[in-house]
Amino acid sequence: MNILITEDEKDIRNLLTISLEEKGYTVFPAKNGRAAWEIIKAQEIHLAILDVMMPELDGFNLLRRIREISTLPVIFLTARTEDMDKILGLGLGADDYLAKPFSMNELIARVAAQLRRNHEYLNPKEPEALSLQYGDLRIDKAACSAYCKDRLLELHPKEYKLLAFLMENPERVFTKKQLYNAVWGDDYFYDDNTIMVHISHLRNKIEGDTQNPEYIKTIRGLGYKLHKIGGSR
Amino acid sequence: MNILITEDEKDIRNLLTISLEEKGYTVFPAKNGRAAWEIIKAQEIHLAILDVMMPELDGFNLLRRIREISTLPVIFLTARTEDMDKILGLGLGADDYLAKPFSMNELIARVAAQLRRNHEYLNPKEPEALSLQYGDLRIDKAACSAYCKDRLLELHPKEYKLLAFLMENPERVFTKKQLYNAVWGDDYFYDDNTIMVHISHLRNKIEGDTQNPEYIKTIRGLGYKLHKIGGSR
DNA sequence: TCTTTAGTTTAAATTTACCTTAAATCAGGA
DNA sequence: TCCTGATTTAAGGTAAATTTAAACTAAAGA
Numbered sequence: 001m002n003i004l005i006t007e008d009e010k011d012i013r014n015l016l017t018i019s020l021e022e023k024g025y026t027v028f029p030a031k032n033g034r035a036a037w038e039i040i041k042a043q044e045i046h047l048a049i050l051d052v053m054m055p056e057l058d059g060f061n062l063l064r065r066i067r068e069i070s071t072l073p074v075i076f077l078t079a080r081t082e083d084m085d086k087i088l089g090l091g092l093g094a095d096d097y098l099a100k101p102f103s104m105n106e107l108i109a110r111v112a113a114q115l116r117r118n119h120e121y122l123n124p125k126e127p128e129a130l131s132l133q134y135g136d137l138r139i140d141k142a143a144c145s146a147y148c149k150d151r152l153l154e155l156h157p158k159e160y161k162l163l164a165f166l167m168e169n170p171e172r173v174f175t176k177k178q179l180y181n182a183v184w185g186d187d188y189f190y191d192d193n194t195i196m197v198h199i200s201h202l203r204n205k206i207e208g209d210t211q212n213p214e215y216i217k218t219i220r221g222l223g224y225k226l227h228k229i230g231g232s233r
Numbered sequence: 234m235n236i237l238i239t240e241d242e243k244d245i246r247n248l249l250t251i252s253l254e255e256k257g258y259t260v261f262p263a264k265n266g267r268a269a270w271e272i273i274k275a276q277e278i279h280l281a282i283l284d285v286m287m288p289e290l291d292g293f294n295l296l297r298r299i300r301e302i303s304t305l306p307v308i309f310l311t312a313r314t315e316d317m318d319k320i321l322g323l324g325l326g327a328d329d330y331l332a333k334p335f336s337m338n339e340l341i342a343r344v345a346a347q348l349r350r351n352h353e354y355l356n357p358k359e360p361e362a363l364s365l366q367y368g369d370l371r372i373d374k375a376a377c378s379a380y381c382k383d384r385l386l387e388l389h390p391k392e393y394k395l396l397a398f399l400m401e402n403p404e405r406v407f408t409k410k411q412l413y414n415a416v417w418g419d420d421y422f423y424d425d426n427t428i429m430v431h432i433s434h435l436r437n438k439i440e441g442d443t444q445n446p447e448y449i450k451t452i453r454g455l456g457y458k459l460h461k462i463g464g465s466r
Numbered sequence: 467t468c469t470t471t472a473g474t475t476t477a478a479a480t481t482t483a484c485c486t487t488a489a490a491t492c493a494g495g496a
Numbered sequence: 497t498c499c500t501g502a503t504t505t506a507a508g509g510t511a512a513a514t515t516t517a518a519a520c521t522a523a524a525g526a
Contacts (some may be wrong), residue, residue, distance in 0.1 A: 390502080433487095469524100472521100474520075483512080487508090490504080
């Protein structure tokens with residue numbers, strides 16, 4: 001992700017550059033509006049951070065030019081409160097602003113949020129279902145609760161996530177590694193035993209006869225799958 | 234979401250079709266106004282993209298027909314600037330327009346925006362209730378006071394807001410971050426501990442036995458939810 | 467049948483998340 | 497400015513969730 005920083009004070013500019021680079025962004029620093037404009041024409045910029053007060057072409061006028069050619073998210077930095085009203089009130093098309101002095105964490109959070117928002121805006125996705133059902137099992141995502149035959153299951157968080165994941169992909173066999181990666185969110189580390197223990201706990205809460213599980217089937221040598229009651233294997 | 238594309242130039246039509254299908258929309262392409270009209274009568278279309286200049290039935294006249302039977306959002310494509318004024322000026326009921334040549338991102342952004350806008354239009358939120366009740370708890374928004382079993386609770390402002398928010402969404406689980414964002418109004422910064430302290434204070438004022446809360450339930454690893462007395466968990 | 471491998475279960479150890487209290491800080495009114 | 501009450505910070509304590517470890521059981525192959 002390429003971020004343009006336009007800020008005339010050298011110290012702030014460097015601080016911003018270093019902080020954002022640490023987070024893995026590619027940063028293009030500019031010391032005034034004119035330099036920024038050149039960068040925007042030459043590079044594909046995904047987000048711009050602009051100071052309002054700058055020599056050579058101030059933030060407002062730079063934004064106006066940017067908006068003629070792009071809808072990229074723009075975050076303003078300003079020292080004066082009055083500027084803020086202007087930023088929003090004039091409908092210049094700024095996406096967010098931050099008053100100086102600001103905390104670096106705050107800025108980084110807002111940068112991430114704007115990039116995410118813009119990404120979602122350009123890539124609309126179907127809203128996820130709030131309620132899942134498969135056979136006797138049902139999950140209410142809003143309430144974060146799971147039911148079996150309308151009986152509320154008291155699941156621990158990891159158990160709940162594990163069940164939800166299986167219910168989103170019923171009848172599909174997952175290896176223990178895949179389950180770990182999906183539920184724990186860790187792409188590299190995994191532990192078979194941990195999964196097995198959790199599966200065991202889940203079965204205790206769901207299955208009538210844990211010796212012959214009906215819902216969570218073991219596929220020897222492969223992994224587990226969620227099965228709908230009514231057929232065999 | 235079903236999108237109708239009406240465009241006589243084959244290359245542009247294909248480009249639009251492919252780009253929108255990539256984003257997960259179902260696309261119905263038509264090469265002239267007459268074909269478009271047949272599709273509209275046969276399918277449930279959620280948004281239409283119309284070229285102004287077309288053989289057989291031009292964009293303006295097609296829109297006029299559409300408006301006789303539907304209020305679906307319509308985006309116009311046009312090569313000539315004069316057309317734009319006409320589109321808006323004549324009050325034909327177009328929702329947006331784009332001048333050729335346009336960027337695909339721009340178009341996709343506008344499609345998403347129109348669909349969202351229309352969705353909000355069709356699903357207006359109901360006016361908020363002035364009095365909320367859930368189980369033994371009651372809130373009088375006009376007086377900003379909360380009651381438990383008709384006993385007035387002496388809540389601090391933040392506590393009141395927190396309770397009110399939970400009462401507006403009972404049984405739904407909120408993370409501490411969500412609660413902070415909703416009650417404090419800050420979209421980026423949040424602090425888990427602050428929420429926990431406030432929940433603790435609230436429980437002191439509402440719950441009989443703070444060790445085993447009945448109203449504000451903790452969902453470990455997730456957050457909190459408001460629960461109606463009468464069941465377990 | 468014996469051996470090996472894979473899976474299950476249980477209990478203990480560890481870690482993490484949460485609760486509570488008190489002290490510090492902040493904001494608004496006198 | 498000081499005072500007051502509301503809110504936040506900080507720290508210590510506690511309980512629940514998760515992981516580890518080990519003993520046990522079932523299945524597949526020789």
